[in-house]
Amino acid sequence: MSHPQRYELLLIPDHSRTRSGAPGRPIRSAIVAATGETGASGYPRYAGEGMEADVDPATRTVEAVLIDGEELDYGMSVQVVGAEGELPAAR
Numbered sequence: 001m002s003h004p005q006r007y008e009l010l011l012i013p014d015h016s017r018t019r020s021g022a023p024g025r026p027i028r029s030a031i032v033a034a035t036g037e038t039g040a041s042g043y044p045r046y047a048g049e050g051m052e053a054d055v056d057p058a059t060r061t062v063e064a065v066l067i068d069g070e071e072l073d074y075g076m077s078v079q080v081v082g083a084e085g086e087l088p089a090a091r
Contacts, residue, residue, distance in 0.1 A: 003057035004083035005034045014075050
């Protein structure tokens with residue numbers, strides 16, 4: 001299965017959710033590129049700008065992630081907001 005070669009990932013503190021339940025403002029973003037490897041989760045691995053993630057291309061779900069070589073802190077989440085060839089997400 002073919003998958004995008006790049007994604008934009010956002011690091012979002014879960015405690016910053018708005019009253020509507022939508023995620024708050026990201027504290028960091030990164031453009032990650034396909035490494036050609038498959039991660040331990042079984043999904044394609046992407047890396048760049050200090051983030052390394054396994055992304056399910058069908059659902060655009062981040063299945064595993066490292067931020068600057070460390071596991072994700074509790075209370076934080078990472079979301080895929082764009083893929084190569086898509087228009088930039090409005091923020």
